[in-house]
Amino acid sequence: MSEAGTLPPPTAPAQADRTGKPLSVTALRRTYGGVTAVDEVSMEIAGGEFVTFLGASGSGKTTTLMMIAGFCEPDSGSIVVGGRDVTRLAPQKRGLGFVFQQYLLFPHMTVWENVAFPLQLRGLSKAEQRQRVGDTLEMAGLSAMGRRRPRELSGGQQQRVALCRALVYRPPVILMDEPLGALDKKLRDQLQTEIKRVQQELGLTVIYVTHDQEEALVLSDRIAVMRDGRIDQFDTPRELFERPRTPFVADFLGAANFLTGQVEQRTPAHTLVRLDTGGVVKARPHEAAEGTRVRAAVQPGRLVPCPPDEGFCTGTVETVTYVGTLVRVTVRPDSDAAGEPVRLELPAGRAPVPGEAVGLTADTGNVSVFPDTGQGG
Template identity: 70%
Template sequence: MPEQTKLLASALSPGPNALSGKSLSVTGLRKSYGGTTVVDGVDMEIAAGEFVTFLGASGSGKTTTLMMLAGFTEPDSGGISVDGRDITRLNPGKRDFGFVFQQYLLFPHMTVAENVAFPLQLRGVSKAEIRRRVGETLEAAGLSKFAGRKPRELSGGQQQRVALCRVLVYRPPIVLMDEPLGALDKKLRDQMQTEIKSIQRELGLTVIYVTHDQEEALVLSDRIAIMKDGRIEQFDTPRALFERPRTPFVADFLGAANFLTGKTEDGGADDCTRVRLDTGGVLTARSHPCVPGQSVRAAVRPGKLRLVGAGEGCCSGTVETAVYVGSLTRITVRLDGAAPGTQPLRIETAIVPPRPGERVCVTADPEDVSVFAATDGG
């Protein structure tokens, strides 16, 4: 953990476990605007001290969900509770959540110190205590020398750090963040991600974070809720989302999957892990609930397709392109028998790559092959 962050965390933490997060439970949360459902039945259990991220495209309902948790937007139906206590209709000020938004929402007419003091004033903390805690927090964040400045006299990163101090100074057990780093450049964003994660871990805070940036979600989160059209497609650890996507949408959203259409074969003993591809050839998937003879789509990540010698139950094809991108080479392969107009397979390989025009044979380990019913959208 960077020295500055360690200081900030220790200044805010008056003793061991003094600042631990709370658990949050959400059931059947719904919201419509003018007949359009924008949040469509969100259920989730978030443990105390967990870092959870809503990840999804613009318009998928992330902000609306967060605003309902915060109490700024009233749900049409559903319930929210914190450590088992129902807070669905509690007004935002009484929830004691912290919020950090993309627009820092610092008060422009107030100094840095006044901004950080504001939430303590709201909570009726004594003047002397406010002075002490604001001083400590700014000191720990490396912002003491800016205490008397106005926000416009600070850089974007400094402003965002002030916004974070202003939330952490009153020690909320649950912090909600909506694209807080969206306005920062890449380098600063990486640095702030590390800081946020360190503070969250050190203090045991529960954080619910919103972003449309996959990498950011993967770096920060214990679990990620993939949102689509107001619903959670899957709520899981980053690894489970990659290795066990439950829908074609999730398989494709994280890391771009290759989809191969075919039919499951009847292997007897309820085994239909062998998929006979429409192009010819067979791909063996990991075990999954299935019906023999069912039309399916098999999904495999570009990094999980392997090039092997012909005749090993693999799918033959011809290399179309091979582009070296540093540590690996991106190859596209057109399978023999592929219908015109279909996408070639995308493969990433670290071995000496074949050249365009070369004949290859493609396979994958069963563990890396997910199978979905052909009727599953996404």
């Protein structure tokens, strides 16, 4: 083990990946019995980037990851890692690391032996194995547990061992399939911090699958929001949250409220929308022509209650739910044209009370406009 307790420099494949050779996925397609699971998915992932595939069950995120890993062969398309086409290679020949939700540790082996196993398969010397395993366990805070067997560890400790096993041979890309899904929230939050720290310290390229929006926002440099086998938007967490390009992204990532209306005025600085509820909301610029039917979308945390005569929408508070540092409020608009109640999230202690008449307002930059197709996201 090195005196500093840090990992030795990565081997050549990982260095090549970090100096600019991305992982490229081009037009990946996969069908099962006539059902399209992944439909023409393409992306470029830079070395050292943390990318998350985010979506509901059946969105295609895990199938895409499995094709990159080699556990599932695409019907068409290509996968290139560090300049090498690996589309038809077996998983063990791709040199990628993989961390599953199920830890898949060998129960008869110690922690040390589990982590050393990939190095033994690659024929590294005993001295190199000792160095790498020792440094990797120390990095993960598991140095004192090397002689334990998996059954003697907590779930969080077992998942850290699984992560160490994927890290120890310095793969150019690490794939993670919902690795924290079986853990409780407190432990999941702790391991999110650890995973991000290790990824940044070592400059790792990580592709991560989750259905948890908060987890994706915390960990990722970029997120691919997937739906029906396609990528709806591939962007930074901030862009996805603050500037969604589709109603689906606005709703899935930000639980947006949608209010229908028509464009009353268009300028380079804003779009004025006359809502069906009667009020006028000022939204970000949009290309929709004046008179066009649209949906104004605003997230619950970006709505602000105000006196009834000052908002773009007025209504009556229906429910106020305390959830720790914030309260969730629903407001029933006075106009029947509004449809569902409007949802707000406010700091605890600043919420209105049920039965109170309120107005609703929001900053221009927090209101998105989408064409009104008469359908959901």
